[in-house]
Every structure is written in C-alpha cells, then in structure tokens.
Amino acid sequence: MARWEPGARQRLVRAAVELFTEQGYDATTVSQIADRAGVTKSTFFRHFPDKRELLVAGQETLCRLLADGVADAPESAGPMAAVAAGLERASTFMGPENRELGPQIQAAVAASVELQERDALKTVGLAAALTEALVARGVPEMAAHLSGELGVLAFKRGFARWSEADDDGPGLAHYALAALDELRAASRALD
C-alpha cells in the first residue's frame, strides 16, 4: 500500500461530513470516519491531528494564497484591488468538491459549539493573512485591517452563493468579487 493513498484526504473529509450529518459531530469517532473512507486510523492521523481539524482543512493553504494574491497585485492597486487579487488567487483552491460539501460543513458547524469556535478562529486567521499582506504593501494599519475584514466577509458570502448556485455557473472567484463590490458599495452608503 502506498504511504499516501491518492484521494484519501478528500475521502476522509467527505466521510466525516456524512457522519457528522447523520449522527452528529460529538457521536462521530475517528475510527468511524476512517472506516467510512476505507482507510486505516493511522492514515487518518497522517492527514489530520483530530476530527475537528478536518473541517478547517486547507486553512493554511487559503491563507497563503490570499497573501500571495495581495503581494502580487500591481503596485498601483489600492487596498480593495489588492484584496480582490487575493480572493481570486484563493478561489483557485476551491473545486467542485468544496462547493458540494460546503453547505453540509456549514450545517455541521452550526450544530456544534466546538466547531463554531474552530471556524471562528479560522476566520480570524484568514483576515490576519490579508491584513498582514496589505501592511507589507504599505497600506496603513487601520485601512489594512478593515480591508482584510471586508475580504473575508466577501469570501464567505461568495462561497455561500457559489454553493447555492448552478453547477455549470461561474466559479467561486466571480461570486467572491461580486460580494466584495457589494460590501464596498454598502460601506460607502453607511452613515
């Protein structure tokens, strides 16, 4: 058997989400997840430290892509344009599997305070990645922080709409950038 079964990681996430949906997060064990995915428990632990981390899989990659997109934006780009570049880059990481599992993952998170905490920290991490990348471009700290928060809101809203949309519609980037535009328009009209 190969040390890294191809697709094991994705099968584990899918199996976990199914089990969380069927019987709840608390009642689901790592053994059950591994069984359902057709791998051993030790394969599980090669991919994830525990069942909780399954649901925020890819956080580090997302942070890196967001930051890289911001860093690579043209020098002339303002904070919002740089955030848009980060969202476009991060969107390339999310495929049909993410789109399909998204609503089930959200349902599992909504049903478990433990997962809500982990999910909230993931959100903080994504905003921090954007903020840091903007500060590194010379954006003043307050504007960078604000742009980072707007970027994360747009990514989450865009993801939700993408998940609800038609299979053969545009990709995540389209929805995330549209949400960023809407948030920016709402922010101009706030007072």
Add this chain to the structure above:
Amino acid sequence: MARWEPGARQRLVRAAVELFTEQGYDATTVSQIADRAGVTKSTFFRHFPDKRELLVAGQETLCRLLADGVADAPESAGPMAAVAAGLERASTFMGPENRELGPQIQAAVAASVELQERDALKTVGLAAALTEALVARGVPEMAAHLSGELGVLAFKRGFARWSEADDDGPGLAHYALAALDELRAASRALD
C-alpha cells in the same frame, strides 16, 4: 457562609489571570484558581462552567448592552450612529477592574490556541448581536453586517487604547467612539 460571596466572581477572574500569567493556562487547575481566590471549588462552579469561560465572562451581558443601545438609538439615527449608541451602552459595563486586567487577559489569550478559539467565537457573538439589532431597526442586511463588524473592531481597538491610557483619563466609551470614527474615515478612503 453566604451562598454568593460578594466579589467572588471578580476575585476568581483576577486569580485565574494571575495564575495563567505565572504558570500558563494549560498548567492552571480550577482548584488552584479557587484556592488563590479564597473560595471553594463549588463556588467556582457556581460562577463558571470551566476555567476557559472565565476569560470571556460577561459576554452575554455585553451582547445585550450592545443590542439595547442600538435598539434605543433615535429613529433618525443611521447604522453608524446606532452602533455608536451600542458602544456607549456596552462601555458602561466595563470598569477599572476590566481596564486593569485587559492586557493580562490578552496575553493569556495570545499564549493559548484554546483561548484564542473561545475569544474568536466571542467576537463573532458580539458582531452578531450588533447586526441583529441593526436588522431589527430596518437596516439592510449587508449594511447591518458591515456596521456590526466595524462596531466590534472599534470596541476592541477602543478597549486596547483605554487599557494603555492614564488611570484618570476618559472612560472606554470615549476610546471606542474615537476608534469607530477612525474606522469610518479609513473605510471612506479605501479604494
């Protein structure tokens, strides 16, 4: 002995923060916290479900005050003015003890992923309380969400500055409202 020792709650928070600072969050037990505060373990558990909840004590009260302030703002107030009213109301809850312990609590949070998760969920809760109260006033959902996020950023920034400031300076409300103004100015100048 009275069932609710006066000041026990505050003594427990202070004892916990001291112990977290001295020996770390993981190494600190509920028994040690109760001992240091001069109360029994069962008194601890009358006030808090576990050592983790100590550091987000008051979250529900803060949410309620934020929401009440927004609800009671004049009908003519836009979302930002309503958020400002919420921040003013919530600030009344924070006294010299909170101001003094704030930096130590932040240090404990910074040193523990477990506490960071709980703290992140608290932030989500505060933003949700503001957002819901704004939606109840008829603010469109996107603007309400954005204003809620700005409000929480302002509260956190205001709190940090208040904690660093002179003892006999202005109260938290002053710093929170100033931070809200700055965030609003930064948001106008984003593109």
